[in-house]
Amino acid sequence: MMNAAYAQNAYTHARVSTSTTALDLVIMLYDGAVEYLHKTVFYMNQGDTERKIYYITKTMAIIEELLSSLDMEEGKEIAQNLQDLYIYMLKELTIANARNDVEKIRHLEGLLKELLSAWKQIR
Numbered sequence: 105m106m107n108a109a110y111a112q113n114a115y116t117h118a119r120v121s122t123s124t125t126a127l128d129l130v131i132m133l134y135d136g137a138v139e140y141l142h143k144t145v146f147y148m149n150q151g152d153t154e155r156k157i158y159y160i161t162k163t164m165a166i167i168e169e170l171l172s173s174l175d176m177e178e179g180k181e182i183a184q185n186l187q188d189l190y191i192y193m194l195k196e197l198t199i200a201n202a203r204n205d206v207e208k209i210r211h212l213e214g215l216l217k218e219l220l221s222a223w224k225q226i227r
Contacts, residue, residue, distance in 0.1 A: 127227050130170070134220040137166040141213040148206050160201045167193050189215070 140163040147155040171190040174183045193212055200208035 131223050133166050137163050138216050141209055145206055145209050148204055
């Protein structure tokens with residue numbers, strides 16, 4: 105497993121290093137969050153608490169990164185709306201984790217997919 109993790113990290117690092125725009129990085133973050141939530145649902149359904157927590161934690165780290173990268177002065181109302189949404193998502197992930205709530209995770213996955221689609225259209 106260590107070799108697979110190392111290979112994934114190397115691939116991700118190479119992918120980030122060759123991305124040319126901040127928009128590409130935002131899209132990659134959304135892609136990652138959607139993928140991790142999909143895995144979260146899988147492991148919730150399997151009863152694998154350790155992996156469920158692992159993927160929820162990774163998703164939360166991505167959302168926290170998106171939250172910290174908001175430019176509130178430049179983005180104004182859009183940035184404020186995204187901030188509110190990211191904070192909502194973090195709270196809901198915490199609740200979903202505690203309650204093993206698959207539907208809540210799927211709802212958040214749907215929201216992230218909508219945002220991902222919007223960012224892709226902007227690109």
